[in-house]
Amino acid sequence: METGGEPVKLEPSARVALPDCQAGMTLYASGMTKKLAVSVPDDVAERLSREANVSAYVTDAVRRRMAGEKTLEMLRTLGIDLSPDKMAEVRARYEALMAGITPELRAEAAALYARVKSGRP
Amino acid sequence: MNGIGLILDTSALLSYAEGSDGEVGRNIAFQADNGLSVLVPATCLAVAYKDVTSDGWPYLDVLSGMASIVVTPLEHDQCAVLGGWARKLGLPLAHAVVETTGHPIVPLMTAHRDLVAQFLPKEWPIIDVE
Numbered sequence: 001m002e003t004g005g006e007p008v009k010l011e012p013s014a015r016v017a018l019p020d021c022q023a024g025m026t027l028y029a030s031g032m033t034k035k036l037a038v039s040v041p042d043d044v045a046e047r048l049s050r051e052a053n054v055s056a057y058v059t060d061a062v063r064r065r066m067a068g069e070k071t072l073e074m075l076r077t078l079g080i081d082l083s084p085d086k087m088a089e090v091r092a093r094y095e096a097l098m099a100g101i102t103p104e105l106r107a108e109a110a111a112l113y114a115r116v117k118s119g120r121p
Numbered sequence: 122m123n124g125i126g127l128i129l130d131t132s133a134l135l136s137y138a139e140g141s142d143g144e145v146g147r148n149i150a151f152q153a154d155n156g157l158s159v160l161v162p163a164t165c166l167a168v169a170y171k172d173v174t175s176d177g178w179p180y181l182d183v184l185s186g187m188a189s190i191v192v193t194p195l196e197h198d199q200c201a202v203l204g205g206w207a208r209k210l211g212l213p214l215a216h217a218v219v220e221t222t223g224h225p226i227v228p229l230m231t232a233h234r235d236l237v238a239q240f241l242p243k244e245w246p247i248i249d250v251e
């Protein structure tokens with residue numbers, strides 16, 4: 001799978017000093033793209049084959065994941081217990097709650113949504 | 122913007138900021154881990170800032186900066202309904218309930234189940250703030 005266009009290398013004058021750990025890497029300015037080759041399972045490949053813009057689709061999915069990772073990191077920094085046991089409890093409660101959604105509730109919710117949008121609930 | 126997986130009212134924000142048992146934070150984490158965002162009505166956030174202790178204030182700052190948090194303004198087209206509901210719920214909770222009706226069917230996390238149940242369908246998913 002190919003994503004994005006040709007990588008654009010920066011002119012030396014545009015380069016910035018990097019920490020030693022990143023020495024030797026090709027530099028790209030923020031906002032530029034990089035072409036990657038990745039291997040994905042068949043079902044993912046099939047789904048991507050139906051996308052007009054695979055790069056945008058994959059970028060959006062990864063950015064969502066990155067946002068989630070950053071949020072979890074911030075919550076851990078605050079000292080909130082995100083241990084697997086605690087998170088499993090949250091998942092179980094949430095899934096039980098969502099399992100209670102019936103077609104009748106969906107119909108009621110849609111009707112309420114329409115009334116609120118009309119300004120006359 | 123990611124899809125919305127949860128809505129927080131003022132009581133949930135205060136529970137999070139006042140260092141309760143971390144349940145609100147874990148619910149935010151659960152949504153974030155699933156690639157979803159958590160919606161916070163701006164009026165709820167403002168009232169949380171009004172009511173929070175000085176120790177809890179920085180927690181609200183951090184929450185506002187989380188990539189998985191979406192703070193939504195009070196819009197012109199919400200005013201009539203929101204004002205009517207605010208007579209019983211107060212402005213911030215009414216804002217939270219109006220936002221909830223706009224995201225069928227996303228759970229609302231609140232300490233005011235009995236109040237909001239008067240405006241939402243009976244079986245709407247509510248996560249209680251202890």
